[in-house]
Amino acid sequence: MNLHLLSLLGGRLxxxxxxxxxxxxxxxxxxxxxxxxxAEVLLGQAATPEAVAGLRAAMHLNDPAILRYFRWLxxxxxxxxxxxxxxxxxxxxxxxxxxxxxxxxxAATALFSVPIALALGITSAMLRGSVYDRSxxxxxxxxxxxxxxxxxxxxxxxxxxWLKWLPALSFARDVHSFGEMLRIYAMPVxxxxxxxxxQMIRMSRAAVVEALNTPYVEMAQLKxxxxxxxxxxxxxxxxxxxxxxxxxxxxxxxLGGVIIVETIFNYPGIxxxxxxxxxxxxxxxxxxxxxIFCAVYLLLITTADVIAILxxxxxx
Amino acid sequence: xxxxxxxxxxxxxxxxxxRFNLTGWISLIVILAWAAVAILAxxxxxxxxxxxxxxxxxxxxxxxxxxxxxxxxxxxxxRILFGARYTVGISLAATLIACTIGVTxxxxxxxxxxxxxxxxxxxxxxxxxxxxxxxxxxxxxxxxSSIPVLMLILGIxxxxxxxxxxxxxxxxxxxxxxxxxxxxxxxxxxxLIRAEILPNIIGPVLADVGLRFVFxxxxxxxxxxxxxxxxxxxxxxxxxxxxxxGGLPFGAPAxxxxxxxxxxxxxxxxxxxxxxxxxxxxRSE
Numbered sequence: 001m002n003l004h005l006l007s008l009l010g011g012r013l014x015x016x017x018x019x020x021x022x023x024x025x026x027x028x029x030x031x032x033x034x035x036x037x038x039a040e041v042l043l044g045q046a047a048t049p050e051a052v053a054g055l056r057a058a059m060h061l062n063d064p065a066i067l068r069y070f071r072w073l074x075x076x077x078x079x080x081x082x083x084x085x086x087x088x089x090x091x092x093x094x095x096x097x098x099x100x101x102x103x104x105x106x107a108a109t110a111l112f113s114v115p116i117a118l119a120l121g122i123t124s125a126m127l128r129g130s131v132y133d134r135s136x137x138x139x140x141x142x143x144x145x146x147x148x149x150x151x152x153x154x155x156x157x158x159x160x161x162w163l164k165w166l167p168a169l170s171f172a173r174d175v176h177s178f179g180e181m182l183r184i185y186a187m188p189v190x191x192x193x194x195x196x197x198x199q200m201i202r203m204s205r206a207a208v209v210e211a212l213n214t215p216y217v218e219m220a221q222l223k224x225x226x227x228x229x230x231x232x233x234x235x236x237x238x239x240x241x242x243x244x245x246x247x248x249x250x251x252x253x254x255l256g257g258v259i260i261v262e263t264i265f266n267y268p269g270i271x272x273x274x275x276x277x278x279x280x281x282x283x284x285x286x287x288x289x290x291x292i293f294c295a296v297y298l299l300l301i302t303t304a305d306v307i308a309i310l311x312x313x314x315x316x
Numbered sequence: 317x318x319x320x321x322x323x324x325x326x327x328x329x330x331x332x333x334x335r336f337n338l339t340g341w342i343s344l345i346v347i348l349a350w351a352a353v354a355i356l357a358x359x360x361x362x363x364x365x366x367x368x369x370x371x372x373x374x375x376x377x378x379x380x381x382x383x384x385x386x387x388x389x390x391x392x393x394x395r396i397l398f399g400a401r402y403t404v405g406i407s408l409a410a411t412l413i414a415c416t417i418g419v420t421x422x423x424x425x426x427x428x429x430x431x432x433x434x435x436x437x438x439x440x441x442x443x444x445x446x447x448x449x450x451x452x453x454x455x456x457x458x459x460x461s462s463i464p465v466l467m468l469i470l471g472i473x474x475x476x477x478x479x480x481x482x483x484x485x486x487x488x489x490x491x492x493x494x495x496x497x498x499x500x501x502x503x504x505x506x507x508l509i510r511a512e513i514l515p516n517i518i519g520p521v522l523a524d525v526g527l528r529f530v531f532x533x534x535x536x537x538x539x540x541x542x543x544x545x546x547x548x549x550x551x552x553x554x555x556x557x558x559x560x561x562g563g564l565p566f567g568a569p570a571x572x573x574x575x576x577x578x579x580x581x582x583x584x585x586x587x588x589x590x591x592x593x594x595x596x597x598x599r600s601e
Contacts, residue, residue, distance in 0.1 A: 022442035030451075031458040141590070145582040147534050149541045149557060150575035153564060161567045256449040263542055264561075274450075275542055278457040286457045293450045301445060 008309055016302040023294045028069050031283050076291065082284040086277070091288045095270060099292065102262070102269035105192070106254050108185055113193035113200065114247055120197075121204030126231050128209060136201065143198035148260040152191040159187065188265045195257040196250045203246030211239035241311020248304035252297050340591035346584035353397050354404040361394035366549065374560070374568035384569035386560050392570045395556060396577050402552035403578070406467055407532045413471025414532070415525045418478025423509040426486035437483070444476035448535055456544045466545060470532050481524045485517040526589045530582045537578050553578045
């Protein structure tokens with residue numbers, strides 16, 4: 001660890017924080033852009049002008065937008081996320097349980113998909129140009145080009161409707177045994193894994209292909225090392241940084257996929273909470289969920305960058 | 317085979333025009349077919365899109381209804397053909413918005429440099445660190461989801477990507493001597509980006525437009541699938557999946573058919589870009 005490296009990492013973290021600040025501003029603006037009066041919406045059509053004025057004052061809606069922005073930001077920093085419009089409960093309470101569920105789903109997906117995706121990516125890079133490689137590449141392009149809900153519906157059609165192995169679109173909350181839990185988690189995890197594996201295979205394949213194109217790999221081949229040895233001993237250790245970077249970046253695709261998957265399988269996670277909030281226009285809840293998503297996303301992206309910096313021996 | 321065809325084209329630059337390989341041709345035909353369907357929708361649909369033509373709902377594939385019927389007994393083929401209008405039309409408009417703004421700003425930033433470039437790039441980086449689906453949800457919650465608004469939202473969401481791509485290309489061209497000469501000649505910014513930069517990056521930029529179109533089709537379909545995109549009674553391909561999702565337990569063709577329509581379009585665009593002659597695609601390197 002030298003000073004240069006530390007300043008590089010510090011700079012990266014600073015950029016992440018600054019980005020989060022700009023993102024919070026954009027999220028706030030996007031949800032405040034319409035002058036549509038929240039107080040009137042909340043009170044319904046029968047509201048008297050006095051009641052609306054009173055509620056406006058109570059909710060500080062008469063303050064300038066910039067003041068409300070800073071109040072909202074300050075509240076979030078101190079852990080006060082505000083009150084949901086829809087059911088008058090504190091948002092922190094609504095989010096807490098749901099966040100755990102979503103993280104559980106994400107962890108299960110990562111555990112399942114990372115080993116498989118890396119194995120496919122690395123082997124297809126090793127056998128570059130072969131039928132195997134081309135079919136893997138073709139399959140990843142296909143998966144990337146179709147919407148997530150198509151993978152989910154196709155999965156349900158095959159495993160639940162035709163083969164009858166798994167329950168369909170319902171998500172039961174009462175789980176009695178481990179086997180039951182596996183059956184319930186299978187479809188959401190399977191769908192999400194498909195989505196992020198495609199990205200991971202592409203990126204890890206590219207990282208290994210790049211490592212295999214270096215002069216030291218050519219040297220190893222010329223001295224007569226076997227193909228597995230060239231890949232495992234010479235190429236892979238150097239491609240490790242880019243591969244871990246690829247994994248962190250691919251995991252950020254989880255966020256997009258999880259919105260569709262939680263909705264389609266009725267999974268009680270934070271993305272479902274947010275989609276429901278959008279349908280009811282529950283703005284404070286939407287803002288909070290959006291900030292949580294962006295924070296997680298930035299965390300993954302920044303982690304990927306930090307790993308890329310740390311794994312570069314030129315900077316050590 | 318794809319690589320061979322591309323290489324021959326690159327190796328013999330004197331031959332006029334571009335040569336596509338077989339995959340490229342098939343993809344192009346699929347894309348043009350969907351474009352034709354989108355334009356001619358009212359003339360090619362076998363049944364009215366809101367006519368209830370079958371007494372049964374979620375009907376199977378038959379000669380009369382090649383893709384079955386939907387949850388109300390309407391002809392699925394007609395609804396998909398008509399849905400092409402919304403999916404292709406909205407996505408195309410959004411792509412044009414995203415790429416026009418993005419490419420123009422990107423070239424302007426690269427040519428101008430200085431604080432304008434730095435501030436804009438930093439802001440755009442921040443925007444692109446909001447996951448696209450999440451951005452769309454927040455925007456729809458704030459502004460609603462009428463069709464013009466959808467075009468604008470989708471356009472804005474994909475502007476940062478287009479900006480970054482165009483800027484990265486333009487920065488390279490900007491260091492070329494002919495740009496320096498033009499600048500010394502005293503040409504204005506608008507002339508520089510129009511006459512000096514754009515012609516030199518147009519190939520890769522067009523390929524990027526295609527990719528962005530795919531992203532936008534997928535995001536629009538996802539939004540409509542969540543019920544937050546195109547609103548009933550109008551229906552794009554994503555809405556068609558949503559309204560027929562109840563037929564999934566019966567294995568009704570109405571659920572999967574619109575998905576296949578989306579997949580045929582997006583895969584075709586991806587394949588076309590992958591099989592573009594090297595000449596168009598790889599000017600960036």
